[in-house]
Amino acid sequence: MPEFKTVCHTLTADLKTGPDIRDITPELQAFVTSSGVSAGVLHLFVIGSTGSLTTIEYEPGVVADLKRAITALAPADQEYAHEQAWHDGNGHSHVQAALMGPSLSVPVRDQRLVTGTWQQVVVINHDNGPRKRKIALNLTGVTV
C-alpha cells in the first residue's frame, strides 16, 4: 500500500572559485530512484551563505553567460562593507548568493524529476576559493 514519507540526504559537490556552476541532475535523479518515492517534491537547500541553486540549460555558452551576469550583480572589484570587518575578500560572494537564493523545489512523478529536456539543476559556488558545497535534500511524497 502506498505510504507517505520524507527521505533525507546530503549531497556534496566540489566547485571551483566562484562563480562556478555545476550540474547535479544525475546525482539528484539517482537519489530519487533509490528513495522509493514515486510522486512528490524534491526540496534542495544549499548549506552556507555563499552558495545558491537554480536551473539552466547546462551547456558551456549559458554557463559563461550566467557567470558574467552574476558577476555584474556584485563584482569582486567593488568595495564591500563585509570586507572592512572581515578582510576575507568575499563580500561580493555573499551578495550574489543572497540575490540568487539558497532553495529550490523540483517535482517528482513516476520516480523521475519533472524537468525540461534542456533544463538541468545546478549548484553555484560564489565564494572566492574552491568549496565543497553541501546540499540538503528532502524528498517528500508517496511510495509506489
Place this chain on the structure above:
Amino acid sequence: MPEFKTVCHTLTADLKTGPDIRDITPELQAFVTSSGVSAGVLHLFVIGSTGSLTTIEYEPGVVADLKRAITALAPADQEYAHEQAWHDGNGHSHVQAALMGPSLSVPVRDQRLVTGTWQQVVVINHDNGPRKRKIALNLTGVTV
C-alpha cells in the same frame, strides 16, 4: 478522517514573446479547491529553462516596471556565448530565467491560497518567441 496526500497537476499558460508576465492565480485557486486539500503547500515549477515564477501586484504599471528590470538584468542586444554555439537568439532568455528561478511554494489554509490581497502568482516567459509554458503543480497537505 483527515488524510495526508499529494495531488499533481500540470498547468499550461500561453505567453507572448518575453519578457511576458501572466497572472495564474485563478487557475491555481481552482486547482486547490478541486483537490480536497485543506491545509498544506502548493509547489510550482516551470518546466523549461526560459521560464520563471514569482509574485507581484498584477496591475499594468508593475508589469511594465518588472519587464524593464528583467530586461536590464540581461538585455537582448548584448552578445551571449550561447548565441555563438546555437544561433537561436535567446541567450538573454536563459540568463534572465536562471536569475529569477523556476520554483515557488505558496501556502494553503482552509482550501485557499494564502497570498496578499494585492499579490498574484505570475509565470514569466523569457524566450524570444511566444511559448506555451507548462507549470508542474504539487499540492501536499491534509484533507478536510
Place this chain on the structure above:
Amino acid sequence: MPEFKTVCHTLTADLKTGPDIRDITPELQAFVTSSGVSAGVLHLFVIGSTGSLTTIEYEPGVVADLKRAITALAPADQEYAHEQAWHDGNGHSHVQAALMGPSLSVPVRDQRLVTGTWQQVVVINHDNGPRKRKIALNLTGVTV
C-alpha cells in the same frame, strides 16, 4: 509511532522603511522546536508583494552590502509606471520584491533547521515605509 503532519503558523516581524533586513532564525527555530516535527521541510512565504525572503550571514557589513545591491536593482529615484497610476511612491519596492522572490524552503532534521553556522534566514521589507511583515510558515514532516 511517527506520524506525518503539516503545522501552520504565521510569524509577524516589524521592519523599517525598505530595504530593511531582519534575522528571523530564532523565531523559526522556536516554531520548529514547539511543532514536534523531527524531520521535514519548513516552507516560508511572505504575504504581500513588497516583501521577500533569503539567507545571508547576518552581520552589519553583509546587511549593508545587500541593501546597496537591492537598491541598485531598482532605485527609488527612477521613474516607475506603477507610480503614474497609484502615486504611492513604491514602484521600486514592487520590482525589488518580485526579483528577490517571496518563498523559501529550509530543511529540518533532528528538530533543528539545517542551516550553515554563518547562514541566517532573513525577511526583507522593500516598501517605502515601515511594515509589519507577515510570514506564513508550513512545517511538513514526521514527528519523533
